[in-house]
Amino acid sequence: MTPSTGSGTVFEVEHLTRVYTSGPRRVVALDDVSLTVERGQRLGIVGESGSGKSTLIRLMASLDKPTSGEVRFDGRVVSGVAERHLGFLRASVQLVLQDPRSSLNPRMKVGDIVAEPLRSPIIRRERGEVDQRARVREVLDAVGLPSDAAERYPHEFSGGQRQRIAIARALAPSPEVLIADEAVSALDVSVRAQVLNLLMGLVDDLGLTLLFVSHDLAVVRHVCPDAVVMQAGRIVEAGPTQRLFSAPEHPYTARLVAAIPAFRARP
Numbered sequence: 001m002t003p004s005t006g007s008g009t010v011f012e013v014e015h016l017t018r019v020y021t022s023g024p025r026r027v028v029a030l031d032d033v034s035l036t037v038e039r040g041q042r043l044g045i046v047g048e049s050g051s052g053k054s055t056l057i058r059l060m061a062s063l064d065k066p067t068s069g070e071v072r073f074d075g076r077v078v079s080g081v082a083e084r085h086l087g088f089l090r091a092s093v094q095l096v097l098q099d100p101r102s103s104l105n106p107r108m109k110v111g112d113i114v115a116e117p118l119r120s121p122i123i124r125r126e127r128g129e130v131d132q133r134a135r136v137r138e139v140l141d142a143v144g145l146p147s148d149a150a151e152r153y154p155h156e157f158s159g160g161q162r163q164r165i166a167i168a169r170a171l172a173p174s175p176e177v178l179i180a181d182e183a184v185s186a187l188d189v190s191v192r193a194q195v196l197n198l199l200m201g202l203v204d205d206l207g208l209t210l211l212f213v214s215h216d217l218a219v220v221r222h223v224c225p226d227a228v229v230m231q232a233g234r235i236v237e238a239g240p241t242q243r244l245f246s247a248p249e250h251p252y253t254a255r256l257v258a259a260i261p262a263f264r265a266r267p
Helices: 053-060 087-092 110-119 121-127 132-142 147-151 159-171 189-206 217-223 241-246 251-258
Strands: 009-022 025-038 042-046 068-073 093-096 177-181 209-214 226-231 234-240
Touching: 009 053, 025 053, 025 209, 025 234, 042 053, 042 217, 053 068, 053 177, 053 209, 068 087, 087 093, 087 121, 093 159, 110 121, 110 132, 110 147, 110 159, 132 147, 132 159, 159 189, 177 189, 189 217, 209 217, 217 226, 217 241, 226 241, 226 251, 234 241, 234 251, 241 251
Parallel strands: 042 209, 042 226, 093 177, 177 209
Antiparallel strands: 009 025, 009 068, 226 234
């Protein structure tokens, strides 16, 4: 697989707000968030459940529309744009979600699951025709699965292997950006480390930009040199991950750090 090249800003998020309403009830899921992501950056997005992390990345990936504000990818506005005009975004930005059991169709063979993005008409317009079988073999090999895995079904694999399948599917269209939303939180601790190391190796080898979403600041510290901390729909602190650990400036960040026993135990 060919590493991505180039530099500069890949995502620009400006004053992004998302409000959900249900009758008289009004929930502000995201509140005036601005963020810049540079090409090749590994950026952690940290916060507890309900902090706005997943809403932010759904808006960045144009899977939802903001109430106000704007998202640009490679200088092009993607927020509020019709799906038929988003081929460049769908080919360039892929997601790996928390639970592979719910994201992998149990009735489909693994090879067909991994090839799914390659069959999307809007991605094919961007990437052209691809030898799907060869590409499936290539990405399965990249995530450490044998080529005969393509002929098997998701239920025949362990949780960690299913997440490798999900990563292979995300890599299939040769994206520039990988968004991992709680991608290892459903895995056993021993398997989690293996998948994290695989993910970091692939990001480095392919020159990808990584947005790594997690409630666990310790995991983010292992993966991402930089992070933003979210609380109640806002970014309350941002900076180098090591600095967030050693000298948090916001009380919420300090609470996240204090909640990590391994960190407290260090001399």
